[in-house]
Amino acid sequence: MSDKPPRRIRYRGTHPRAFQDKYKEHQPEKYADDVAKVIASGKTPAGTHRPILVAEILKHLAPQPGDVAVDCTLGYGGHSLELLRAIQPSGKLIAVDVDPIELSKSETRLRQLGVSAESIVVRRMNYAGVLSLILSESPDGADVMLADLGLSSMQIDNPARGFTFKSDGPLDMRMNPDHGQPASVLLSKLDESELAKLLEMNADEPLSARLARAIKDAHTSSPLRSTTDLANVVADAIRRQKQDSDELIKVTIQRVFQAIRIAVNDEFGALDAFLRQLPLCLKPGGRIAIISFHSGEDRRVKRAFKSGFRQGIYSSISEEVIRPSAEEQRTNPRSRSAKLRVARKSL
């Protein structure tokens, strides 16, 4: 065995294409200039996440020094960092996320701000159960809360997590890989009609029945194990309809992946439980902001806020959904489908 330290792998070409090879983007603190160039080109650097609607969230949540702020979806920590800055001195940030892979890195980033250790509480947990954590840390509840739903760019872009059809990876899709069943196992358990229902309910898929049959037939004859396997089956099914537009194939694959991912992570179950508990999480006058990324999420948030408003639980709710500015959509295309709703708990 040689005693020489291992050399960094050299990549062919100047622009590595694979997620794990983009070593500069994975170290934004070290390669700030290169990362700034990636962002300026409208992309999200590998292994990072660009927070969305930050100014709008700060305006509506109006966090103050000394506040208790709760970030239910820590992700890379971009929103948390802004909240943490706004509530100093003497405020407390409680931040949770189900993803065990990114959590400690994001916590380290927050602690680099140099605030006291007790000002930051980070837990790996589902936000469906955040009420008990909030009450144990702050018995009167939270002043401001944020939930930025769905996936982080770190999760989407890493082929090993199995969320993207753009590169080959295991058909997994779990936000917490230590919990639940991967997408490939879910496909074995669902029958054709259950799968069709899931495609329709979770992604409004118009070809749900045909796609469910194609996926189940393929999976039964030879189990679909990778993201490419699933994407190819969907693409073939669309082509058999003599509808071989690339755009239709792409959006259909996106919808199928979205529908299955929502089921794998029970995303609607978690959101419904969270929305039910929300009034108990907030102090009187407390504010909540929720960013959603598709109609299934936004419908739930809208319905819960409207019903809470009618019952007098919330004193105000967004009349209209708040969208990223044209400039934000241009500079960060991943913000395009984001919809923000806010509510204030009655006094």
Ligand SMILES: C[S@@+](CC[C@H](N)C(=O)[O-])C[C@H]1O[C@@H](n2cnc3c(N)ncnc32)[C@H](O)[C@@H]1O
């Ligand atoms: C869009 S990202 C949040 C990005 C974050 N706002 C930022 O600035 O980096 C969504 C995050 O929510 C997490 N998440 C999704 N569902 C969750 C749940 N039920 N409980 C806790 N975290 C969840 C995901 O793991 C992911 O990290």
